[in-house]
Amino acid sequence: MVVHDPEVLDGDRASPFGAVLVRPMLGLSATVVRTALRGAGVDWREDGTNDDLRHPRNRLRHRVLPELEAISPGFRDAFLRSLAITREMAEIAKKAVDDAAANWIPIERGVQMPIRTLLGYSPFARSALIRSALVRLGADPERIESSHLHAATEMIARGRGRAHLEFADGYRVAVIKGSAVITQMGRSSPGVDGSDLPHFVVNTAP
Template structure:
C-alpha cells in the first residue's frame, strides 16, 4: 500500500529537530498560530510561547487577549513583553521594530525559562521570497540575497524557522482544516509597506508566470548563503592577518575586493554596523590614497565614523 504523502506543514515539522523545551514567537496571526498548534501537538508539554505587544495599533490589546486564551486552551505557558521601538535617523521603523522584537524575545525566554535555549519563528516560503525581492530591489550583495536562514545562533539561543519551505496559503489551509482561528493584523494590507505591495501584487503575478518560483528562489537564496559562508571564512582569515583594528599597510596589500570583504567583516563583527556601498567605496579610495603619515581619514560609515589612528583604522559611534 502506498504511503499517504505528508502535508507541507507535517513534512516541515518532521524535518524540525529543536532542543526541548523550546519557545514559539506567537503573534496570534495565522502563521504563528499554525506553528504553535502544530508544535504543541507534536511536543506536548515542551512548548512555551512569547507574545510581543508592540502598542503600535489599537488592536494590540485584543491580540494579546486572543493569545492568552489560545495558550490557556493549549496548556502552553505564555509570557508577554511590551515593546515600543523608536528608530534612529536613517533606520526604517520596520527595522527598528524587528530588532526590538528579537531582543524582547531573547530577554523573555532567558528570564522566564532558563531551561529553554531555542525560539521558533513562523516565517514561511512567501516571506522568504519577499525578503529576496526586497534585497534585489535594494541592490543587496550576497548577505541580502541569502535571505533568511532556517537556523542560526544569537544571544546564546538557537533560532529556528521551520516553515521556510511551506507556502503561506498552505499554512492557512491547514489551520482552517483543524478548525482553529487567528487574528488578522490590519497593517498587513497596508500597501505603503514594500513587503505588503510585493505580497499583494508581485507574488500573484509570479505564481501565474513561474509556478515553481518559491522552490527556485529558495534554491538561489541557498546558493547565495553557501557562497557567503565561504567569503566569511576568507574574511576571517584576512582579519586574523591584518588585525582588529586593521593595520592600514596590511590592508593595502590585499586586492580592493578583499579589502572590501574584510572591512565589512570587521565592521559587522566588531562594531555591529554595515556600510553602504557608497561609504565603503569612499573608504577604499581613501585607503588607496593613504601613502603618507599625514593623510587623514574620517568618514561616515554605517552609524558611526571610520578614522585613521596612526597606522590603524578605528571606528567610533556618531
C-alpha cells in the same frame, strides 16, 4: 522557534537577545505547511494580519507574486532557490572574511594590516575586512555606510601615503607606512600622531 543555546545549530542567526532564531519551514509554502498539518491532525493559528492588504508584504504575497507566477509558471520556486543559493554564498563569503580577519595585527588602540596583504583580496572582501575591523574596535555597525567603506578601499588601493578617512563616532582608517591602520580619532598607533595627515571626512553624521 527560539533556541537559547547559540551552539545548538551552527549557522543560524542570533537575535539581539542572545538567542538563536530557527526557522526550519521558511522555504516552504503556506499550502505545503497547511497540508502537512492537516495530514498530521495538528491545529494551527493563522496570523490575523496575513490578509491585511495595508501591509506591503501582503500586497506582494496576494497580488504581485500571483501575477508573476501567472506570467512565468514556476517563478516562486525559482525565486526561493535563488534565495537559498544567495544565503549559502553569503555564509561562504562571511566565513572567508572571518578567516581573513586574522591578518589584522593588533596595535595600541587599533589594528593594522600591510596594504599588500589587503590588496590580495577582492574589493568586496577588502570592504568587509575594514567593516569587521571597525566593528571589532567598537564601531556601531548601523553607522558604517557602504559608500564610506568604498572610499576607504579606494584610498588604500591608491596607496596614498599618510592619508586618512574618518567614520562616524571618531573611527579612522589611515594609510601609514605601507599599512592600513584603523583606530579611533584622537588615538594613534605608537610613533604616529596623525596631526599632519590629509583630512578626508566621509561621515559627518552627528
